[in-house]
Amino acid sequence: MIGIDSKSSLKHIAITSMRICTEPNFKLEIRIGLGGTKDVLTLCTPSYAVAGVDLLNRLIQLQEKFKQSQTIPGNIPTKILNNSPVLTFFSAWTAAVRVNNLDANIGRENAQKMLSYIKKYIDNYHSNLSRHIRYEMDHGDTYEDTLLNYIIAHYVHNYTDEQTKQQLTAQTIRRGSNEDGSIRYTSMHLIIFKDIIDKKSLHPLFHLLDENENNEPTCLYDCIITIGGSVEKRFNKVRYLVRQTFMNDSQLNKEQYHFPLSIRMLSRAGQTPVYYHDKNEITVHQISNKEITNVHLTDKKYRDIKEGLSILLEDIGVSVLKPIWNHIYNLGSHDISSWKNIVLTLIELCLEIWRNHAKDIKTCQCLTENKTAIEQICEHYQLSNDAECLILTCILKELEIKNHIHFGERNTTNRRRNNSICTNRETTDTIIHKLDDVLSQILIEFIQNQIL
Known part of the structure; x- marks a missing residue:
């Protein structure tokens, strides 16, 4: 889902890792930016957020792990x-208003809608992380002329990759600007991604969502991890090299500027930025108005958005099934590190329960008589969540089709009896494809109920 943009980020990854372990008060920020657009809100917009949410979750888990270790007798306290x-x-x-001539009212409104959509998605599916997440908007004073002009001068005179420059210019022209706009917009990236921070700026760099002003001083983080789609790779090349020449400029007052460690990462989401409305994109408006009531990833008309939509659906699936693992104590060596492995684990667990329920003498106390397959699973693991049941019901239905008998029944036509209750590659693939439709429906219902 995520990887570094180039070898130049490796050095700062190593430095950051070491400093996290040696400096308990090390401050780290993950930044994900969305450009201004005149296009209406798209279904896949939150897929741009998933990589950042996953990275944040891993860092929080690391933080919590070391907090817990302090209570173990004999451990040497380690704080990170x-x-x-x-x-x-x-x-x-x-x-985008300044460079691409985007209408200011449309730009502001769409920016608020995009961030609000992402916020509602995260609050719904990752509520445990909500307090660690901020939503910001740039403003007229974000790009102060003195710093921006310094950056532009370094870009124009010191950046020598003409091919990348031409590609960035062509990209900006497609958005309604020109070569000068491309230079300015590319240079702005070093400000909004905090590659260079003017410590003496009189204005906060960003305003919080739904607040016209934010009087909080800009936090000088020790490391900034930025995540973007593949389209950001060109911008990242410029960010790295221009920052280097800026830092080496002997005529600048280095005490005025802060240069945090910079780790640039790329996500699979956003081959084309997911907040732009391409020809086959699905809009939130279409979902809310029930113009589209289901989405099938196998449908060829959605091939251009399949990557972003798959990321979104898998994230929802993992989130919905998280509570299940609190009820299962025999996971052992089962791998639940990815959506596919989670599905394979659930299939295996369902088969284990089925074989047990089909025995003459069970090792559990579940009542199976006159109970459906999903009722047996819910009783066995004490589950009650509707979304969990939708996923489990899909799995159980396909297992029954494969084995030609009802869940919990014994296969009396096979000499191996219980061992014949199984699955195969074809059934597993069918389950995974059908779960895409289940998760699509969960996403659609979330939008219809939560997004106005």
């Missing part, structure tokens, strides 16, 4: 990340 990592989603809509 006293300051919890922060994940920030920001909209650079003002940059």
Whole structure:
């Protein structure tokens, strides 16, 4: 789902790892930016957030692990990340107004809708992380002329990769700007992603969502991890090299500027930025108005958005099934590190319960008489969540089709009896494909109920 953009980020990954272990008050921010757009809100927009949410979750788990270790007698106390990592989603809509001639009212409104959609998605499916997440919008004073002009000068005179420059110019022209706009917009990236921070700035860099002003001083984080789609790779090349030349400029007052460690990462989401409305994109409006009531990933008309939609659906599936693991104490060596492995684990667990229920003498106390398959599973694991049941019901139905008998029954036509209750590759693939439809329906219902 996520990887570094180039070898140049490796050095800062190593430094960050060491400093986290040696500096308990190390401050780290993950930043994910969304550009300004005139396009209406798209279904896949939150897929741009998933990689950042996953990374934040892993860092919080690491932080919690070391907190717990302090209570174990004999352990040498180790403290890391006293300051919890922060994940920030920001909209650079003002940059698009200044460079791409985006209508200011449309830009502001769409920026608020995008960030609000992401916030509602995270609050619904990752509520445990909500307090670690910020939502910001740029403003007229984000791009102060003195710093921006310094950056532009370094870009124009010191960046020598003409091919990348031409590609960025072509990209900006497609959005309604020109070569000068491309230079300005590319240079703005070093400000909004905090590659260079002016410590003496009189204005906060961003405003919080739904707040016209934010009087909090800009936090000088020790490391900034930025995550973007593949389209950001070109911008990242410029960010790295221009920052290097800026830092080496002997005429600048280095005390005025802060240069945090910079780790640049790329996500699979956003081959084309997911907040732009391409020809085959699905809009939130279409879902809310029930113009589209189901989405099938196998449908060829959705091939351009399949990657983003798959990321979103798998994230929902993992989130919905998280509570199940609190009820299962015999996971052992089962791998639940990815959506596919989670599904394979559930299939295996369902088969184990089925074989047990089909025995003359069971090892559990579940009542099986006159109970459906899902009722047996819910009783066995004490489950009650509707979304969990939708997923489990899909799995159980396909297992019954494969074995030609009802769940819990013994296969009396096979000499191996219980051992013949099984699955195969074809059935597993069918289950995974059908679960895409189940998760699509869960996503659609979330939008219809939560997004106005």
